[in-house]
Amino acid sequence: MIEVSGLSFGYRRGEPIIDGLDWVFPSGRVSGITGRSGSGKSTLLYLLGLLLSPWLGRIAFEGRDLGDGSDRVRSRVRAERIGFVFQDAALDSTRSVLDNIIEGSLYTGMRRRAAVTRAGELMARFDVGLRATHKPGEVSGGQAQRVALCRALLNEPRVVLADEPTGNLDTDTARIVIDSLVGLAHVEGATVIIASHDPNIAAACDEVLAL
Amino acid sequence: MRLLAEAARVARAQPVASTITVLIVAAVCGVILSTTGQTIQAENAVLSRIDDAGTRSIVVTDTEGRAGMDPDSVRRIEGLSGLEWVVGLGPASDVRAAGIAGGEPVAIRPIYGAIPPLVAVSEWDRAAGTALVGPGAHSILGLRVPAGGVESSDGSSYAVVGWFDAPDPLSHLNRSLFAAPDPAVSRPVVRTIHVLAQRPDQVAALADAVVAVVGPADPSSLGVQTSESLAQIRAAVAGELGTYGRRLVLMVLGAGLALVVLNMYGAVTTRRRDFGRRRALGASRGTIIALVTMQTAITGLLGAALGTAIGAAVVWRLTDQPPDVPFAVAVALLAIIATIAAALPPAVVAAHRDPVKVLRVP
Numbered sequence: 318m319i320e321v322s323g324l325s326f327g328y329r330r331g332e333p334i335i336d337g338l339d340w341v342f343p344s345g346r347v348s349g350i351t352g353r354s355g356s357g358k359s360t361l362l363y364l365l366g367l368l369l370s371p372w373l374g375r376i377a378f379e380g381r382d383l384g385d386g387s388d389r390v391r392s393r394v395r396a397e398r399i400g401f402v403f404q405d406a407a408l409d410s411t412r413s414v415l416d417n418i419i420e421g422s423l424y425t426g427m428r429r430r431a432a433v434t435r436a437g438e439l440m441a442r443f444d445v446g447l448r449a450t451h452k453p454g455e456v457s458g459g460q461a462q463r464v465a466l467c468r469a470l471l472n473e474p475r476v477v478l479a480d481e482p483t484g485n486l487d488t489d490t491a492r493i494v495i496d497s498l499v500g501l502a503h504v505e506g507a508t509v510i511i512a513s514h515d516p517n518i519a520a521a522c523d524e525v526l527a528l
Numbered sequence: 529m530r531l532l533a534e535a536a537r538v539a540r541a542q543p544v545a546s547t548i549t550v551l552i553v554a555a556v557c558g559v560i561l562s563t564t565g566q567t568i569q570a571e572n573a574v575l576s577r578i579d580d581a582g583t584r585s586i587v588v589t590d591t592e593g594r595a596g597m598d599p600d601s602v603r604r605i606e607g608l609s610g611l612e613w614v615v616g617l618g619p620a621s622d623v624r625a626a627g628i629a630g631g632e633p634v635a636i637r638p639i640y641g642a643i644p645p646l647v648a649v650s651e652w653d654r655a656a657g658t659a660l661v662g663p664g665a666h667s668i669l670g671l672r673v674p675a676g677g678v679e680s681s682d683g684s685s686y687a688v689v690g691w692f693d694a695p696d697p698l699s700h701l702n703r704s705l706f707a708a709p710d711p712a713v714s715r716p717v718v719r720t721i722h723v724l725a726q727r728p729d730q731v732a733a734l735a736d737a738v739v740a741v742v743g744p745a746d747p748s749s750l751g752v753q754t755s756e757s758l759a760q761i762r763a764a765v766a767g768e769l770g771t772y773g774r775r776l777v778l779m780v781l782g783a784g785l786a787l788v789v790l791n792m793y794g795a796v797t798t799r800r801r802d803f804g805r806r807r808a809l810g811a812s813r814g815t816i817i818a819l820v821t822m823q824t825a826i827t828g829l830l831g832a833a834l835g836t837a838i839g840a841a842v843v844w845r846l847t848d849q850p851p852d853v854p855f856a857v858a859v860a861l862l863a864i865i866a867t868i869a870a871a872l873p874p875a876v877v878a879a880h881r882d883p884v885k886v887l888r889v890p
Contacts, residue, residue: 363884368808388813396810403887407805411541423530424810468809480887 318344318508319365319476324374324384326357326364333372334360340526342510344475347502349522350512356528358512359480365510366399366478367391379475396424400469402498404481406461408453408468415440415449418467425472432471439467443497459490466497476508477501483515495521531815535822545795546827549788549867553831554838556784557863561839561856562846563780564773568855569847571773574765583762584612585697586723586735588742589751593619595744597718599640599709604741605723606641610730615698616640616718623705625669626677626685634665635704636678636686640718643706647698650674650690654708659686663693664703678705698722728762731755777859781866788870792824796878804883813879820875821868828867832860 319342327333334357342348342365350358363369364376367383376384378398383391408417415436422432440446443463448456456464462482469477479498483491499521502509511518519525539546590597602616618638624631636659643649652660661674669678674691686707694701709716721742725734735754744750796803803816811819836859840851 360884363887366808368883368887392807392810392812392815395808399810401808403808407801407808407887409802409805412537420806421809423534424806424812424815429530 318342318379319510320375320377320380321365322375322377324361324364324376325372326360326369327372328360335364335371335528338374342476342508344508345502345506346523347499347509347511347521349519349525350510350528351514351519351525352528353514358514358528361526361528362478362480362510362512365476366401367395392424396421397472398475400472400474400477402462402465402469402477402479402482402494404484406453406458406465406485408461408464410453413450413452414445414456414464417453417464418471421468421471427472435471435473436467439470440464443467443493458485459487459493462486462490462494466494470501474507476510479509479511479513481513481515482511483513483518491515491517531818532822535819536826538819539823539826542795542799542823545791546823548791549824549827550831550834552784552787552791553828553863553867554835556780556866557832557835557859558839558842559780560777560859560863561836561851562842564776565839565843565851565855565859566847567773567776568852569843569849571765572852575762583728583755584725584731585755586725586731586738587697587753588721588723588735588738589753590717590719590744590749591751592749593717593719594746594749595742596746597721597742597744597750599716599718601718601742602641602721605721605738608734608737608741610726610734610737612724612726613644613646614641614721614723615644617701617720617722618707618709618717619719620704621680621682621684623678623680623684623686625671626679628670631670632668634668634678636680636707637701637704637719638709638716639706640709640716643692644694644698644722644724647692647694649692652690652708655689656708656710656712657686658689659705659707660690660692661688661705662702663691665705666691668703697724728755777862781862784863785866785870788824788828788867789873792820792871792874793877796820796874799878800881800886803878803881804886807883808887816879817872817875820878821871824871824875825864825868828864828871831867832863835863836860 322339324335324338325333326335350361352358364371371384374384375382378394383394418436418439419432440449443466445460445463448460453461477498482494486494495518498509498511501507511522599616602614605614620635620637622633623636624633649660666674674688676688677685678688679685692706723734723738725731731754735752739752806816836856840856843851
């Protein structure tokens with residue numbers, strides 16, 4: 318669960334994008350963040366992912382305020398407890414699909430062998446196992462996004478943050494990704510937060526925060 | 529360990545930036561070795577020539593026999609620090625080969641103290657009445673072998689029982705004989721004391737100490753010859769060449785360091801998205817700095833190995849002498865350290881880039 322209170326942030330002094338936000342993102346549920354372009358959906362997501370520090374307010378991660386923690390602590394939480402899914406997958410084009418999926422284990426201290434085993438399970442689950450040795454440039458956009466999903470889930474995160482995860486996908490692939498995210502929340506009890514302007518995603522969410 | 533492997537992988541994944549770093553570091557090592565390396569070899573050769581000329585020698589002479597030098601003076605000087613060896617010689621007298629009437633005379637001197645290790649010498653028990661002959665005296669006396677007898681005009685005779693051969697700074701003694709001290713002489717006299725200092729810069733102080741130990745009864749009768757001026761020339765040559773070499777090394781290292789900074793800055797700029805992704809996946813700023821630094825260190829290591837090998841080969845080819853190994857190793861280590869230092873500013877820049885700016889899709 319992530320709880321924010323009095324959260325304010327902006328990229329320029331005196332121009333807050335998020336101003337005094339109070340909200341709770343519960344475990345086991347899919348929370349949607351919607352709003353027009355520039356309303357701060359992605360910014361809120363990156364604040365929740367501890368990649369940005371708020372001007373004011375509190376970001377409590379399972380009861381622990383990490384809004385202005387040290388970079389080391391925030392990075393450790395990000396590596397061990399949070400999974401990111403980006404709109405364009407953000408895969409490393411120089412490494413194979415398998416190596417992309419296990420990249421996060423480099424920062425958690427997970428042994429490579431354990432990471433490869435876990436990656437194998439995830440690739441089978443998301444039907445990208447046959448592409449393990451391919452480079453990202455050799456797989457389709459839908460497959461790349463599923464690979465990104467595998468990467469986000471490698472460390473069995475308690476929180477999954479997805480920024481427009483279906484923005485580049487066809488309807489069928491988008492449905493697979495959405496179903497996977499919903500399953501993570503409902504079956505595995507993770508906190509899933511999706512920032513999107515897609516009404517289909519909003520419909521799939523248990524609750525929606527409109528910015 | 530995984531981070532090091534990741535750094536090596538990133539270095540391979542950026543072939544252009546890595547190759548440029550390797551070439552810069554190789555050029556730095558190669559240039560330093562093939563320029564300063566030669567200077568150092570030249571300096572060693574010049575200093576060796578100066579040392580051959582006897583920069584460390586001190587000769588104390590009791591010219592008129594009034595200073596009161598005796599074998600005990602030699603023993604006391606042996607106790608001084610900073611000297612390599614000391615030997616005393618008594619007054620010279622003329623001897624001729626026994627049984628050869630009208631033969632050429634040569635000088636014979638009693639020797640006090642241990643024979644210096646640089647003098648080649650046959651076995652000699654220093655029994656009274658025995659002597660060793662130098663190669664020049666051997667020839668002048670007309671001896672077939674370094675054995676026989678010599679006698680002086682006052683009737684003293686010595687058995688020649690062996691030979692010696694002295695290099696500089698004692699080579700002038702080769703035209704004479706060393707005699708074992710005669711225990712029957714109640715007050716033996718030493719006329720010349722030869723001292724070799726351990727280092728050229730110790731000559732002046734050691735000469736003063738030797739004179740103080742001798743404590744001459746008549747200071748005006750004591751002559752002291754040192755190679756202090758040669759020692760000063762030696763120090764000046766060493767200082768001049770050393771300063772030139774250090775300046776050159778600093779200039780080349782500075783230029784190389786600046787090029788590595790620019791190259792790595794360019795490399796991290798093109799990898800902003802890569803660093804943003806890594807940060808999102810949990811890499812701390814420290815991890816990013818370590819990654820970039822290790823990546824540069826790996827390429828720097830390759831460059832140092834390549835440049836040192838090429839520079840050493842060039843020096844060997846140009847001077848016909850193997851390169852100075854400690855200097856070559858020091859240059860390689862210095863280049864690697866400089867490369868790592870050069871990687872730090874771009875690494876810090878990479879670690880502090882805002883990951884959100886590169887991760888957001890407009």
